Each structure stands twice: as C-alpha cells, then as structure tokens.
Amino acid sequence: MRLKREESTLFKNAARRRGISLAEFLRQAARNEVRQVESLPASLELSRKGFTLPDLAGAAERGKIRAAIVKRHVSR
Numbered sequence: 001m002r003l004k005r006e007e008s009t010l011f012k013n014a015a016r017r018r019g020i021s022l023a024e025f026l027r028q029a030a031r032n033e034v035r036q037v038e039s040l041p042a043s044l045e046l047s048r049k050g051f052t053l054p055d056l057a058g059a060a061e062r063g064k065i066r067a068a069i070v071k072r073h074v075s076r
Helices: 005-018 020-038 042-048 061-070
Strands: none
Touching: 005 042
C-alpha cells in the first residue's frame, strides 16, 4: 500500500511516540477499526444485511427498520 508523504510522516511520528514499529502501529489501528465495526448499532447492522420488516410502514428498508426501532421491535 502506498501512502502520501504527509500520511506516512504522520504514521511514522505516531508510531515513534508510542515506541512501536510502523507496522505494529498500523496493525493496532486496523484492529481498533475492526472492533469498532463489529460493535455497530443493531439497526445499522440489520440495515447492511438487508433485514426486512414487511408489515411496518416505510417505503424503503431503512424506513422499515427505523419504524421498528421507534416501536421497539429492534433494540438500539
């Protein structure tokens, strides 16, 4: 992966401040991002998976999911 010079400098300086290698710094950043994605709100996760609620009002799936959240059929 190629980085812009400014990005490369930022990452190298941050890694140096933490006392770790650039590769380890990038691994940690990637792990943190994955953890954050895995802990998405249920509504967003359901929306991305194409969850449908045909009996609720709303023209689109997102509208149906929002309606379900409002009615507390799906936890936040």
